[in-house]
Amino acid sequence: xxxxxSYTFDVPPERVWSLLMDPAVISSCIPGCDxxxxxxENSYRAKLTVALAAITGSxxxxxxxxxxxxxxxxxxxxxxKGRPGFVKGSAAITLRTDGATTTVDVAGTVQTGGPIARLGxxxxxxVSKMMMDRFxxxxxEISRAxxxxxxxxxxxxxxx
Amino acid sequence: MASTPVLPKLVGERVRRREDPRLIQGxxxxxxxxxxxxxQHLAFKRSDVAHGRILSIDVSAAEAxxxxxxxxxxxxxxxxxxxxxxxxxxxxxxxxxxxxDVVRFAGEPVAVVVARDRYVARDAADAIVVDIDPLxxxxxxxxxxxxxxxxxxxxxxxxLAVALVPSGTGCxxxxxxxxxxxxxxxxxxxxxxxxxxxxxxxxxxAIEPRGVVANxxxxxxxxxxxxxxxxxHILRTMIAAMTGLGQDQVRAIAPEVGGxxxxxxxxxxxxxxxxxxxxxxxxxxxxxxDRSEAFVATTHGRDIIGYVDVAALRTGKVLxxxxxxxxxIGAYNMLLTAAIPTLTMMMANGTYAIPAIRTTLTEVFTNKxxxxxxxxxGRPEATYFVERAMDMLARExxxxxxxxxxxxxxxADQFPYATQMGxxxxxxxxxxxxxxxxxxxxxxxxxxxxxxxxxxxxLVGVGLAMYVEVCGLxxxxxxxxxxxxxSQVTIERDGRISATTGASPHGQGNETTFxxxxxxxxxxxxxxxxxxxxxxxxxxxxxxxxxxxxxxVGGTAMHLAGGKVKSKMAKFAxxxxxxxxxxxxxxxxxxxxxxxxxxxxxxxxxxxxxYVPVPLPPxxxxxxxxxxxxxxxxxxxxxxCVIAMLExxxxxxxxxxxxxxxxxxAGNLINPLIVEGQIHGGLAQGIGQAMVEEAVxxxxxxxxxxSFMDYALPRATDFPRFELHATVTPTPVNPLGAKGVGEAGTxxxxxxxxxxxxxALSEFGVTHIDMMLRPEKLWRIIHGGQA
Numbered sequence: 001x002x003x004x005x006s007y008t009f010d011v012p013p014e015r016v017w018s019l020l021m022d023p024a025v026i027s028s029c030i031p032g033c034d035x036x037x038x039x040x041e042n043s044y045r046a047k048l049t050v051a052l053a054a055i056t057g058s059x060x061x062x063x064x065x066x067x068x069x070x071x072x073x074x075x076x077x078x079x080x081k082g083r084p085g086f087v088k089g090s091a092a093i094t095l096r097t098d099g100a101t102t103t104v105d106v107a108g109t110v111q112t113g114g115p116i117a118r119l120g121x122x123x124x125x126x127v128s129k130m131m132m133d134r135f136x137x138x139x140x141e142i143s144r145a146x147x148x149x150x151x152x153x154x155x156x157x158x159x160x
Numbered sequence: 161m162a163s164t165p166v167l168p169k170l171v172g173e174r175v176r177r178r179e180d181p182r183l184i185q186g187x188x189x190x191x192x193x194x195x196x197x198x199x200q201h202l203a204f205k206r207s208d209v210a211h212g213r214i215l216s217i218d219v220s221a222a223e224a225x226x227x228x229x230x231x232x233x234x235x236x237x238x239x240x241x242x243x244x245x246x247x248x249x250x251x252x253x254x255x256x257x258x259x260x261d262v263v264r265f266a267g268e269p270v271a272v273v274v275a276r277d278r279y280v281a282r283d284a285a286d287a288i289v290v291d292i293d294p295l296x297x298x299x300x301x302x303x304x305x306x307x308x309x310x311x312x313x314x315x316x317x318x319x320l321a322v323a324l325v326p327s328g329t330g331c332x333x334x335x336x337x338x339x340x341x342x343x344x345x346x347x348x349x350x351x352x353x354x355x356x357x358x359x360x361x362x363x364x365x366a367i368e369p370r371g372v373v374a375n376x377x378x379x380x381x382x383x384x385x386x387x388x389x390x391x392x393h394i395l396r397t398m399i400a401a402m403t404g405l406g407q408d409q410v411r412a413i414a415p416e417v418g419g420x421x422x423x424x425x426x427x428x429x430x431x432x433x434x435x436x437x438x439x440x441x442x443x444x445x446x447x448x449x450d451r452s453e454a455f456v457a458t459t460h461g462r463d464i465i466g467y468v469d470v471a472a473l474r475t476g477k478v479l480x481x482x483x484x485x486x487x488x489i490g491a492y493n494m495l496l497t498a499a500i501p502t503l504t505m506m507m508a509n510g511t512y513a514i515p516a517i518r519t520t521l522t523e524v525f526t527n528k529x530x531x532x533x534x535x536x537x538g539r540p541e542a543t544y545f546v547e548r549a550m551d552m553l554a555r556e557x558x559x560x561x562x563x564x565x566x567x568x569x570x571x572a573d574q575f576p577y578a579t580q581m582g583x584x585x586x587x588x589x590x591x592x593x594x595x596x597x598x599x600x601x602x603x604x605x606x607x608x609x610x611x612x613x614x615x616x617x618x619l620v621g622v623g624l625a626m627y628v629e630v631c632g633l634x635x636x637x638x639x640x641x642x643x644x645x646x647s648q649v650t651i652e653r654d655g656r657i658s659a660t661t662g663a664s665p666h667g668q669g670n671e672t673t674f675x676x677x678x679x680x681x682x683x684x685x686x687x688x689x690x691x692x693x694x695x696x697x698x699x700x701x702x703x704x705x706x707x708x709x710x711x712x713v714g715g716t717a718m719h720l721a722g723g724k725v726k727s728k729m730a731k732f733a734x735x736x737x738x739x740x741x742x743x744x745x746x747x748x749x750x751x752x753x754x755x756x757x758x759x760x761x762x763x764x765x766x767x768x769x770x771y772v773p774v775p776l777p778p779x780x781x782x783x784x785x786x787x788x789x790x791x792x793x794x795x796x797x798x799x800x801c802v803i804a805m806l807e808x809x810x811x812x813x814x815x816x817x818x819x820x821x822x823x824x825x826a827g828n829l830i831n832p833l834i835v836e837g838q839i840h841g842g843l844a845q846g847i848g849q850a851m852v853e854e855a856v857x858x859x860x861x862x863x864x865x866x867s868f869m870d871y872a873l874p875r876a877t878d879f880p881r882f883e884l885h886a887t888v889t890p891t892p893v894n895p896l897g898a899k900g901v902g903e904a905g906t907x908x909x910x911x912x913x914x915x916x917x918x919x920a921l922s923e924f925g926v927t928h929i930d931m932m933l934r935p936e937k938l939w940r941i942i943h944g945g946q947a
Contacts, residue, residue, distance in 0.1 A: 054867075081208075083286040085208045086208050086209075111860055112862065113208040113209050113210075113266060113860065113862055114206075114207075114208030114209075114266065114862075115208075115452055115866075117208075117266070117858070117862035117863065117864065117866065118452060118455060118456065118862070118863050118864070118865075118866020118867060119452065119866060119867045119869070121862075121864045121866075121870060122869065122870065
């Protein structure tokens, strides 16, 4: 099944890129993320808890970033396995800039297997979209918080 | 003298089902109600992917859990169990009860846990880590036939389980095929209609999922196995063969069975595994299927594509029929899988005398749950294809659909009628059934009502379909299990009657209909009769219940066994009454001499004498018990006509079934109330297929309709009040004249509803709509899209 979304940041693409590549930021933005550890360059192992009807459970997953074109685009592949079955996803992520803002376009597909597919099929599209929305909304908030922190910092420096 | 109550004759009466009070009060004993001290519970770990190579199975976490007795992987199970046998003569790839190395459908077992209770077992199964390297999956049979994108079984290139078997006119048993007659029919035709039709995949959905308890007693060296099965004797045969025990050492019990619909004919891997583990560990073990498992682990039904061509003259006379069938059988051959679509071939001509027919059948493996029998099993598919084609022809010729059919019927004086497809229809009068349904529906008024509704702008359609079915299966020549049935009738010492039947029921009401027959045969109250079934240590022999055979074959066996006992009982009575045995009458609980009722002895008195025979009449053994095996000489061919009126909401596409009139001819009826109940159930399942049910897979081989949230079963509110009528054309195949009716309702209902839907949407130029009639599909037709 296909999922897509666009998210706008009030910061330039270089800043968005650095956030998207930062494991600490990524893990803090994934809803229900218990652990997120690098296993190799651009490859991470994640543990995730989802509490939602038929897809409730903890999932063990691998997240891989590939085809990286800095500040422009990359591909994110995720595979998670848990008691209710498996979820696999792959998304093309593209950064567009429009003056002071950056828009991130995500176009991906999600595959499920096992009981999740049988029982949660109708939920999966909505849940995937909701998790993606929450991920990027958190990231936009972090970028704003960074901006504020930087602004505060600059103000402090200007005073001294 | 005290007056003797007069007992009414019961055969043909609407006697209420004797089994219902216990069932509706929750007093039935099902497999899950069986509890044995020391019993452990099984749970299966199943594949989440549809096709893949098993790289590793890590059971360490499961084994370490408190309460886990043992964990077996597919390889370990393979040490205990050979690949599963099938009962059809077709070549079949090896099929392990638990997958070894490769999984071929989502839901295939890969490991099994034995634990203290089912909760621990389930948690432990979840803790098993299976690493599967996915292979491409194929779910489209017409793609699979090209060998792309994957070959599921290495020895079956292009995934062909059965490759292009021809049948019909010009085909001889030695495999020669002469197309001359068929080609000539199509050359001479003035009109040809052609259509690809889909008879979609269905999930059987018995109320009670499957379940097994196996109890191997090492001290005795014998096994008792309870299973929710339609045929405990076949189960016993197979379990004995697979566990290395003798049939004398295995006792199979089918307790109450909460529906089967054909899906419980199979002997499944879970049954073999449960038996093998009980034998290995020397303890009783139980496995109960959960609803979610049932959607993928229990066989599915239908899933046949039909390419149908009908050649005819403008008079409506059909000259020829071609039917190319492609059956998607899923990942493996089960017990009867490969044989089911052959029944579609066999019944391709329906109720019609078609001079030239060519059918071909291809069966294809895909990465889906295997298919097998589902209520009707091959015959609803044939009925659907031929009745849709006849309707398309009538529409093309602008001819009344009833009239077109009438012009092509096999005539009433042509029976027994040998068809081009190799069947010999026993008896029939199709015009009578058609007239019965036309009269009952008031056909002309129905058409007028439809036309009036259309003037109001409503989308109303009327559909009609004939059907003929193969029932009363069948001679042993057509069934690898044997086609007879068995019964033993015993007059107990107190004059009550115990009778056994191998036709193990799961909703058919045999305890009632069979007792009705015996009550009449012996002239005793029905309350004095117990029908025993479903236990191989009580019922000495049997085949089981499928193919609408209980009454026609099982009932006849009991009737014959009863006749044997009755003649022996007459000899004892004759001795007591000093009369000739031919002069005796059995009625009102007494046996007496014709014409002198005062001399009669009570039934119990004669029974008692037979067991304490002082003096023993010369030439007689004590006791009153005898058995019969009944081997029918042919199948039976019940038939009928179904008429539907359907309305489709122009705004939403939502179809509503307004009327459903059925005229069924099942031969002589033992109990019309039970017959109507069977027809109600069959109609409900047929209407379900036509209107709401469909098993949908995605391209990865995942079943998307794997719960009742997404797989629609029809509900009572989806149906109008069924209007049922009967004609009676007895069969000469058995002395009861009964044909069988368990599946009948599923045959005519699907085409008559789709015919009605096409009629309702005729203003949009639509000629065919594939099932099911999803509102969105109908809405698109109404709003200019495609079906």
